[in-house]
Amino acid sequence: MARTYFLLLWTWTRAAAAYPVSFAMMTVLGFAIAAIDVAVILIIFANTTTLAGFSREEVLFLYGAANLAFTICDTFVSNLDRVSTHIKAGTLDTFLIRPVGAWIQLAADRFMATRIGRILQAGLVLGYAVSALGIGWERAWMIPVMVLTGIVIFASLWTIAGALQFLLTDAPEVVNTLTYGGSQLTQYPFSVYTRDLVKGVTYVLPLAFVNWQPGLYVLDRADPFGTPGFMRFLGPAAALVLALSAALVWRQGLRHYRSTGS
């Protein structure tokens, strides 16, 4: 499975290199766009010292952790949300005649090596925040766990977004609220949002486990919304439940695939 996936990534990288100008421009643009997010956070803190009770370094930590998970998924599985494009062009059929799962082929489809720059950027922000905050190992062990949890959660959301396109072929953008919307939401401490929204993204769509709940543990903070302490450690379980649901939804979506004429 993994071998096939990386083989496909390599194939697409070579295919992209067939258009060198586009390749170079995408790399530069990727860096520029990623830098804007950080710039926004720095501008906010040029005017205030705390944001909903969190310091600049703490916000950068929450942003870096979520964004690291997000950019990894955006690089390696985000093309799952091109299902509707493939359905309309009739190219999904060509994936389905291969002896390899459609999920792997779609995830690797049109992989762009140029996006890796954004992963580095997110990693740098996270690294800076962790060292500036002086987080010790007794709490820092949670950081790799939360990044992995985040990767599973975002990858599951992308899978669900792709699967929904089997039904919503006419409105592919609707499902972007799950993935890109989720990423936007996790860029800031959840204490800036209303209680109802936070409840929704904790118990319904478990975005709170990408960085907020485990992040509170790493930062040694109490939850301003007052959730009990054990919630800080529920991330992996929530990610597992979401991943299993995503797998089911994907299977159903594929079975409902209608294909196009001729």
Next chain:
Amino acid sequence: MIELDRAGRSFKVKRSVVHAVQNLSFTVSAGEFVGYLGPNGAGKSTTIKMLCGILTPTSGTVRVAGLDPSRRRTTLARRIGVVFGQRTTLWWDLPLRDSFELIRHLYRIDRAAFAARLDELTGTLDLGAFLRTPVRQLSLGQRMRGDLAAALLHAPDVLVLDEPTIGLDVVSKASIRDFLLRVNAERGTTVLLTTHDLGDIERLCRRVMLIDHGRLAFDGTLDDLMATAPEQSSIEEVVTRLYTGSAS
């Protein structure tokens, strides 16, 4: 090799139900060469897609090489070769040779077997001159030969072709027909092809099936097919009679 038992596929379109294929039953034995005819929208492509496991039948059963295609799609993929005349299954920006190499990995074809097979296909399909050319730069005839090779590299038992000669010039058509006859005769590969080119049927198919409005309207040898019309009719006239007759 291919068995359909009262297979059907319907689509819901704006609250009404369209039966693309209904109650379709037929059997194709190993080594047969079958032409699958029908007017546009008759259900040919829907049938093909059920055979490869792309579409799940809404009623009845489909079996190919003893497998249920929609449930065992990736297993079946190793035993079936599929060519869509309207679109390529090759990687657009890669040289043909690299697409083949990728297929070798995807199908886990043994390196020696692959080399021998590619040599053979390069010879019979005359691919040598453009193996290193990116697929997007190939002519339609070259691309179709490349697609055929790609579908046969893993030595499938069944070859399914959806309009493989569409848009090709007479020379390209002839070379593809010769090649298909050879694959069927020498390897015993079961071939099912859809086409609107009756030359394909006359030249290639011992058996013809005709589908109309999602139902099987004719199944027999080419001679049987010709016998449905007055003597001296051309194959065009015979098929036109069947298309218009069974449509009423």
